[in-house]
Amino acid sequence: MTRIILALDPGRDKIGFAFTDLDGGLISSGIFPQIEHVLFFHAILHDTHSLSRWTIEGNIDSLPNNLAQSLEFTAIGSGTHSQPFTNLAKNSLPCQVLTVDERNTTLEARSLYWKLHKPGIFMRLLPEGLRVPNRMLDDLAAWAIAVRALKKYRDIRRNKL
Numbered sequence: 763m764t765r766i767i768l769a770l771d772p773g774r775d776k777i778g779f780a781f782t783d784l785d786g787g788l789i790s791s792g793i794f795p796q797i798e799h800v801l802f803f804h805a806i807l808h809d810t811h812s813l814s815r816w817t818i819e820g821n822i823d824s825l826p827n828n829l830a831q832s833l834e835f836t837a838i839g840s841g842t843h844s845q846p847f848t849n850l851a852k853n854s855l856p857c858q859v860l861t862v863d864e865r866n867t868t869l870e871a872r873s874l875y876w877k878l879h880k881p882g883i884f885m886r887l888l889p890e891g892l893r894v895p896n897r898m899l900d901d902l903a904a905w906a907i908a909v910r911a912l913k914k915y916r917d918i919r920r921n922k923l
Contacts, residue, residue, distance in 0.1 A: 768833055776900055777793065779794065781820075790821060791817070791905055793816060793818060793900045810826075834857065835859065836855055838907070839863075840861045840862060860914060863910070872890075872893070
């Protein structure tokens with residue numbers, strides 16, 4: 763069975779999500795309104811294809827149909843709005859939930875965006891720090907959280923052995 767990581771970047775109004783493989787490679791990501799969290803968890807548990815309504819990057823069809831059973835763990839950024847959402851995830855998902863420091867993930871998300879979407883000639887003239895993507899990056903911040911969480915998860919498993 764394919765093992766998947768779910769990472770979440772909770773905010774006050776919206777939540778970025780990213781599904782990665784165990785190497786941190788992005789499978790699919792998107793952003794959903796915070797008020798639709800029940801629909802999001804239902805999609806993970808029962809109807810993976812309905813995640814497509816929020817998907818921005820990747821291909822939702824690359825996720826296994828039994829997504830909930832394929833989750834190795836869920837990683838949640840430890841920012842201001844994370845605690846209530848962490849409790850919701852722990853009560854809704856059948857996997858371990860890790861919290862991860864999310865400082866500077868927005869900057870990492872910007873860099874990830876430009877790796878996925880090569881800038882045009884004019885944008886290449888600007889230093890990367892001055893390039894502003896034309897969309898919100900909460901999903902790519904979640905991807906950065908997933909990569910951090912994989913390191914934490916490996917450290918936890920190594921210490922248990």
